[in-house]
Amino acid sequence: QLQLQESGPGLVKPSETLSLTCSVSGGSIGDNSYYWGWIRQPPGKRLEFIGTVFSSGNTYYTPSLETRLTISVDTSKNEFSLNLSSVTAADTAVYFCARLYSDSRNFYSYYYMDVWGKGTTVTVSS
Amino acid sequence: DIQMTQSPSSLSASIGDRVTITCRANQSISNYLNWYQQNPGKPPKVLMFGASNLQSGVPSRFSGSGSGTDFTLTINSLQPEDFATYYCQQSYNTPWTFGQGTKVEIK
Numbered sequence: 008q009l010q011l012q013e014s015g016p017g018l019v020k021p022s023e024t025l026s027l028t029c030s031v032s033g034g035s036i037g038d039n040s041y042y043w044g045w046i047r048q049p050p051g052k053r054l055e056f057i058g059t060v061f062s063s064g065n066t067y068y069t070p071s072l073e074t075r076l077t078i079s080v081d082t083s084k085n086e087f088s089l090n091l092s093s094v095t096a097a098d099t100a101v102y103f104c105a106r107l108y109s110d111s112r113n114f115y116s117y118y119y120m121d122v123w124g125k126g127t128t129v130t131v132s133s
Numbered sequence: 134d135i136q137m138t139q140s141p142s143s144l145s146a147s148i149g150d151r152v153t154i155t156c157r158a159n160q161s162i163s164n165y166l167n168w169y170q171q172n173p174g175k176p177p178k179v180l181m182f183g184a185s186n187l188q189s190g191v192p193s194r195f196s197g198s199g200s201g202t203d204f205t206l207t208i209n210s211l212q213p214e215d216f217a218t219y220y221c222q223q224s225y226n227t228p229w230t231f232g233q234g235t236k237v238e239i240k
Binding site: 043067103105115118119123124 | 163165169175177179182183186220222227232233237
């Protein structure tokens, strides 16, 4: 059974870099079948899609964050990571990692997040 | 970015009720619309993808419909475990975006 687990500091100072890792178990990131993603949820706000990475290292970053964002993958450790630089209080959120699944039917390919980590709370404060 | 708006933002219902949640996109997204359920302190769980396709393992009392800009999630015969917050999400264009959520509470 595929499981994802986020890890990283719960408290980050303003202007510093937020670094999180998502460890994958019960499946291999390197099987080249899936995209892997990061999503966050600020307190009391809607979910926000951050970006994705493929096992090859190809990435997608949401435009509002791409100047500060790096997502990478380490297939040897079966994990992928997020680095968000120059953080502010607006980056305070629960951060989730997830697998992006693709279901193809009737000439459509539907992407959705089918397996999620439990989430980790990150607070930006001095 | 495509804006997703859900209505209502919250609703109160009783066990056994039929509940309908609406999601509207500010431009056509064909049927690239997913629905998630989230309980407090938990990650979201996908219920529907492609607007009307039930995710494996999700009870059949959940159903989805719509295309273009207007979509609905219907829960027939609401059960105790259904009291949660529901989010729609479009996967038509990047960046993928979510609705603001609809909280289903016990009446």
